[in-house]
Amino acid sequence: MTDQLQELVINGRFLMQPTTGVQRVAREITREIDHLVANGDVPLRVRLVCEADADIGDLNLRAMQVERTRHAHGHVWEQFVLPRHVKGGRLLCLGNTAPIVTLLGRKPVALMIHDLSYRLFPDAYRRHYKLGHALMLPFLLRRADPIVTVSETEKAMFTSLVPGARHRLIVAQNGGWRAGCDARAAPPPDIDATRGDYILYVGSLSHRKNIAGVLAVGIAMARERGIPLVLVGSSGAFLSPLPVSIPDDVRHLIRLEGQVEDLGRLGDLYRNARCLLFPSFYEASPLPPLEAMHFACPVVASDIPSMRERCGDAAAYCDPYDHDSIHRAVTSVLDDPGYARMLAGRGLAQASRYSWREQARIILSAIFDLQTVQPGQ
Template sequence: MKIAIDIRKIEDFGIGSHIWNLLKSLSQIDEENEYFLIGYSRRPLPNLGKNFNFLKTTAGKYSLSEHIKIPVLLNKIKCDIFHSPHYVIPFFHKGLTTATIHDVIHLLFPSYLPLKILRYYAYFQIMRTLKVSKIAYTVSFSSKKDIIRFFPWAEKKIEVIYNGVDERFFERAKAEICEKYKKELGNYILYVGNIKPHKNIGILLKGIRKLKGVKLVIAGSSPDNNILERIEREGLEGKVVFMGFLPFEELSALYESSQVFVFPSFYEGFGLPPLEAMAKGVPVVSSSAPSMPEILKNGAVYFDPDSEDSLIEAIVSVMENKDLRERITMEGRNVAQSYKWSDSATKILNCWRIINESCPRS
C-alpha cells in the first residue's frame, strides 16, 4: 500500500505527540508499505525506515490552499489511503480516507471559538470527515460518546484506539538535569500542556496561593498577557514559573524532579501528560473531567475542576499521606505501562489493510 499521512500538526502539543509516536511505531512494525508524509517539521523526527518519504507543502493548517494543494500531491503519488490525524480532510480528495478525531471540544464549548464562522467550520469539517472516512478513529470511549452526541448516524464508523505512552518516559532522566531543576526550582507542583481555556489554569493559580513551601511550574506553554497580569496582580511572582516548550531530555527531568503532577482540565479527549508523569513515577492529581477516570483509572487522585478546595485537598493528601502517595505512584506506573504505541499503530495498520482489501482500486 501507499499510505499518505498529513503531518503538518506535528509541532502542536497534543496532536504533535500523537503524530510523532505513531510514525515511530509504524516505522518499527512495518517495512512492507510505503509511507508519504505530507508537511514539514522543525521538531526532530524519530528515526524512520527507508519506506518513509517526505512531501513538503506550503499549504497552511486550516487554510483554503490545503483543500487544493494536498489533493494534487495525493494524485501524483497515487496513494491507496490518506490518513488525517485531525478532523480536516481536503475537499477535493476523493480516495480512501481515514482520520483521527481526538475530541469535539469546539462543539461542546463553542464559546472557546470567538467567531461563529469558526464554530460552523469546525462542525462542518467534523461532519464531513465522518461522512467521507471509511473509519474515524478516536482516542477514548468518552470522546466517542461525545462525537455520537452530535453525529449519531456515524456511530458504526467510529473506532476507539487509545494513544500510547512514549516509552522513553519510563527511563530515568539524566541526573545532572534533575539536580539542576531541584536546585533552581526547589519543591514544585508541575503542569504540562497548553493554556487554552478548557485547561483550567486559573484554578492552579488560585490554589498555589494557599499552598506553602511549593511552587507551580508550567511547561509546554508561555504565558499570555492576561495570565502575566493576574500573576502580578495577585502577588504570585516567584510562586509561578513558566518553562515554555522543552526538548525531551529537559521535560523528562522536569517530570521526574516534581513532587506532584496536576492536570486540572475541564475536558480532555485523552490526556497524555498525566500518563507521562505516571511513567516517570510521579503521583498524579487529576480533575474528574470526562475521559480522565477512563484513561487514568486508579492511578490518580481526582478532584472537582470547579472547586478550589477540592484541588487543594487532593494535592495536600498526596503530599502528606505517604501511603497514598506510594500507592498511586505504583498503580499509576502500571496504568501507564498498559498504553503502548506499538499496540495503537498495529490496530491502525490492520484497519488500513482491511479497508484497502475491501475497496480495491479500479
Template sequence: MASRPLATFTPANIGAGVATRAPARDLPRLYINGRFLTQQTTGVQRAAREIVFEIDRLLQRGRLAADVTLLVPPGPWVQRLSTKRITVETIGTMRGVLWEQLSLPKRASGGTLLSLGNSAPIRALLDRDTRVAVMIHDVSFLDFPGAYKRAYRMGHSLMLPVMMRRADTILTVSQTERERLVRMGPATPIVVAPNGGWRGEPTRFGEVPSLPDTYGLYVGSFSLRKNFPRTLEAAIRLAREDGLHSVFVGTAGRIMRKPRFEIPADVADRIHLIGQINDPGQLAQIYRGARVLLFPSLYEACPLPPAEAAHFGCPAVVSNIPAIWERCGRGAAYCDPASVDSILDAVRSVIDETPARARAIAAGWAHSDNWSWSDQAALVCASALGSACLLDEPATLDDVDFEGYAASA
C-alpha cells in the same frame, strides 16, 4: 518568566533516517498527513509523532505490509522525527490550512490518506479515488467554544460534518469520546485507538530552565477548557499557604483564546511559566523533578500528561470526569475541577511523604503500563488499510532501529 520560542527542525538538519525508495506496486499505499510536524506541539501533535514512529517500527519488523509515505509541507519542523522505512516527501509551496486542503489531496489521490490531527482535506473526502482515515481526538470546540479563536471554531464547524459523513475510517482515542461522536450520527463505525504513555527512558536529557528543588507541575495549553484559571488559582494558594513552587509548561497556543490572568507580586517568585517544551529529554527531566502534577481539566479525551507523570513517579491530581477515569483508573488522585478547594485537598493528599503518596505512585506506575503506542499504531493501520496489512510473523527485535527514536528525541 517569559515563554521561550519554539525550537524548529527541518528534514535537512535532522540527519540520517529519512528513507527514500521506489514505491511497491503490489502493496497498499498509505499517505500520512504530516502537517503536524510544522504545528505548535500539543498532545495531538505529540500523539501523531508517536504513531508515525511506531508505524515505521512495524515496517522495520516486517509486521506491516504497506507502502508508506509521510507528506509534509515546506518549512521548518517543530518536532524531530527520524524514519527508516517511511518515505518522507515535501510537497507543494503553501503551508498550513491551504497546504492541507489543496496540495495534500492532490498528492494522496489514489491511495489511503491518514490524517491524525482532527482535520482532513475536503477534496480528498469527496474524491472517490482516495480513501480517508481521520483521527478525531476531541470535539471540545463544540462544548467550550469560548476557549477557541473564532477562525478555528468556524473552520472545524464546517469540516467536522463532512468528515463524519465522508471519511472511510474514523478513529478516536477513548470510549468517552466515541460516545460523544456517535451522538453526531457518523456514516461509518468509529474505532477507538487509545494513546500510549511514555516511551521508556530517554537516552539523553536536555538542558532545562533552572527549576526549584520542590514544585508542582502543570503541562498543557493555557486554555479555559483545560481549567487553566482555576489551576493557576490553586497554584497561587499553594504558594501562599504551603510555600510550594509551581511550574507551568505550555502556552495559550495559536488556536486558543488566551485567558486573562495576573500573578500577584507576593508569589511571583514561586510561579514559573517556562513556555512550550518540545524536547522529550527536557520534558522527562521536568516530570522527574515534580512532586505532583496538577491536571484538573474540564474536558479531555485521552490526555498524555497523567500517564507520563505516573511513569516518572509523579502522582497526578486529575478531574473526576469519565474520560479521565478511563485513562487513569485508580492510578491518580481525583478532584472536583470546579472547586479550587477540592483541587488543593487532592494535591495535599499526595504531596508529602506519606503512605497515601506511596500508594498513589505505585498505582499510577502500574496503570501507566496499560498504554502502548505500538498497539495504537497497529490498530490505526488495520483500521485504515484492513487487517490483512498486519502480518503474523514479525521480524526479530534485532531488526528494529531503536536508536532511530533516540536520534529523533
C-alpha cells in the same frame, strides 16, 4: 512484489504546526508506523507527504518515503496541494482535518479526530478556529472511514452527533511516554525516592484546561507552604487570550516555563515534581497524566469520565469546578507519603498499559483490515 503492496499516505501538515498534544500524537504514530513497516510487521508501502521545510529529524524514519512539496502552506496546502500527491494510496490524516476533495474521492480517508473541545468550551477558542471546525466536522463525520478517536467517552459523543457513523468509529487510546526518548538515560523511577519541592502543571494555558483553578490552588499552596508551582505550556494561536494574573507576594514561587519541546527536560520536570496537577474540565486521552505516571510522579486529576478511563485507580481525583476539592486532593498527596507512594506505584502499572505502537497497530488494522499485524517487541 513491492508493487503489490497497499500504500498508505500520511498527511504531514502536523509537522508545520506548533507542538501541542495533537502534534505530539501525530509524530508518535508516524514514528511507530515506520517502525512496524521497517520491521516487516505490516505489509505496506508508506509515504509521508509534507511541506518543503517540514522538520522530520526527530522521527528517525527507516522505511517511510518522505515527499516534500512546495507552493502553499497550512490549510491551503492541505486542501489544494496534498490531494495531488495522494495518487492511489489511502490517506491518513492525524490532526482533526482532511482535504475535502480527497474525502469526495473513491478511496476512503482515514481521519483521527481527537476531541470536541471547541464545541463544549467555545470561549476558549478564537472565532475563526471554531467556525472552521464547526463547518467541517459534520462533513468529516459523514465521509471519513475509519474515524479514529482516542477514548470510549469521545466515541459516544461523536456517535450522538452522527449516529450513522457508529460503525466507522474506532477507539485507539494515546500512548504515554515514549521509551528511550529521554536523552539523559535516567535510571528507572523509584517510588520511594525523595521528590522535588514543586507542584507541576503541563498543558495549554486555556480555560478548558482549568488554568484558573490550577493558579488558584497553586497560589494558595505557595502562600500556605511556600511550595512553588511550575507551569509548562502556552496559549496557542487558536486559543482565546487568557490573562494570567500572579500576585506580587508569590510571584517568585510561580514559574512559567513556556512550551517545553525538549523531552529530556520535560522528563526531568516530571521526575522531580511532588505531583502533577491536572484538573481539566474536558479531556479525551490526555498525555501529561500518563507521562507523569511513567516517572512515578503522583497525579491529581479531574473526576470526569474520560480521565477515569485514562487513569483508572492511579490518580487522586477532584471536582474541577471546586477549588477546595482540588486543594484537598493536592494536600492529600503532599501530606501522606504512603498515599503518594501508592499512587506512584499504581501509576507505573497504569502507564505500562498504553503504547504508541499498539495505537499505530489498531489504526493500521482498521484502515486495511490487516490480519497480519504482529505484536511488536
